[in-house]
Amino acid sequence: MKNLLAATAATAIMAGSAFAGGHAKEVKLGVILGFTGPIESLTPSMADGAELAMKEVTDSGLLLDSATVSSVRADSTCVDAGAANAAAERLITADKVDGIVGADCSGVTGSILTNVALPNGTVMVSPSATSPGLSHGNNEDNGLFFRTSPSDARQGVVITQILLDQGIKEVAVTYTNNDYGKGLSDAFQAAYEAAGGSVTINTAHEDGKADYSAEVASLASAGGDRLVVAGYVDQGGSGIVRAALDSGAFDTFHFPDGMISAKLLENFGTEIDGSSGAHPSPSDELSEAFANHVGGAFDSSSPFTPESYDAAALIMLAMQAANSKDSADYKGKVMDVANAPGEKIGVGELAKALQIIKDGGEVDYVGATGVELIGPGEAAGNYREINFDGGKDNTAGFR
CATH class of the missing domain: 3.40.50.2300 (Response regulator)
Known part of the structure; x- marks a missing residue:
């Protein structure tokens, strides 16, 4: 082709x-x-x-x-x-x-x-x-x-629905420090808190770093039932996930659209089982x-x-x-x-x-x-909801 x-x-x-x-x-x-x-x-x-x-x-x-x-x-x-x-x-x-x-x-x-x-x-x-x-x-x-x-004003609402439907009422948020990350994290926090959820911390990370242990330590200190990673799969987002898994700070995550690709499964496989995700997608x-x-x-x-x-x-x-x-x-x-x-x-x-x-x-x-x-x-937009199980990203439905 x-x-x-x-x-x-x-x-x-x-x-x-x-x-x-x-x-x-x-x-x-x-x-x-x-x-x-x-x-x-x-x-x-x-x-x-x-x-x-x-x-x-x-x-x-x-x-x-x-x-x-x-x-x-x-x-x-x-x-x-x-x-x-x-x-x-x-x-x-x-x-x-x-x-x-x-x-x-x-x-x-x-x-x-x-x-x-x-x-x-x-x-x-x-x-x-x-x-x-x-x-x-x-x-x-x-x-x-x-x-x-x-x-992402719409994506913030979709993430809120997914997490609350799974009983996740308290999360930490990390976002890539640019217009995309900041806009999405703010939209999500506003929607989530308006629906009764609690954001323990909403903080930026920089792409291109070799070590994200300091960022993960801050996220772990704030706590939360899940870590929302509004980052990029080929950059700091994956670095954050690796540091969180290695330190035991978080074992489940929510992955917005910038994190969803075959590369995510290649990087983490079954290590992210139990996590959730969503990205714009047709029916x-x-x-x-x-x-x-x-x-x-x-x-x-x-x-x-x-x-x-x-x-x-x-x-x-x-x-x-x-x-x-x-x-x-x-x-x-x-x-x-x-x-x-x-x-x-x-x-x-x-x-x-x-x-x-x-x-x-x-x-x-x-x-x-x-x-x-x-x-x-x-x-107007339509989102594919994903659950991660057995090292695969499975379609849970559409929102």
Whole structure:
């Protein structure tokens, strides 16, 4: 699949020049994700998901003037705003992308939006930036920013429900010291305490450290029935868990979305049995449909991978609805194609959607995750609840 996608991109780069009115024989979409950094184990599948949608549209020959769609990848690093801004600037000014899938982590996403996308008038659809601080109104982001994952204000409520349903009424919280971690930990604490739970400590940890014993000692001193780790699986989050297990400070945890990946099980296996977790995810029915469409080419169940497919799909359908690849023209169509009224469009049905729009009809894009955008540009969201048992992450249900 990767070779095929690369070949598609190479073919697209040799395609013809742009025409008037935002039409083109080539559409370029930037895919800016943390290919290095604290979630690097998640981003390859995310990019593959976005590029699968691009290939599907290219193969249909129905977008605008039978345009091919190519992907231009760039590294957000997830944590270095300067590097992320520079990468996004290159996408727009050098690579001439027509829209951006990304970024991934909330801090760099907000920085790119403010410093690059807004000044250049470029649409961004993030599959995974979940900070409540990104819930801008249209006047603040000029209608350019959307996301296919729900805000962490919603995740805070979901974590609260999971823990209280399991009888966990007192927890300690540690979070990665950035916009994502702080936003999620604050949202969770507010929801949990409002529902009658008690947070014994809510404290930051820095990524990149070799030893987290001091942080774990503080968490252990405060106590709690479970440790909520709002961190990154490829960075300090796993360091905190290892130190907690080795010291005996905590033996069960709750893992929010930044911690959920195959890497978590690889790192800890049965050591985290009895723990809980959650991440934005489609229903079983939608997950199965996406898996069938992917056909084993990459890990369709990896967090934010279906959301990445949907992010790319929304951009391309909005272009078709506007009859233009210019952000200024199609930004106002994203909400239209994402929501009712219109014919419901599932995963793998992008050609059908493009034809309906071309014929003057309307679509209601459901996609891989049950897309529903609430104003402005926010995903309503659905979460997969996980329990860890036998060294596996088992689906407990959806919320």
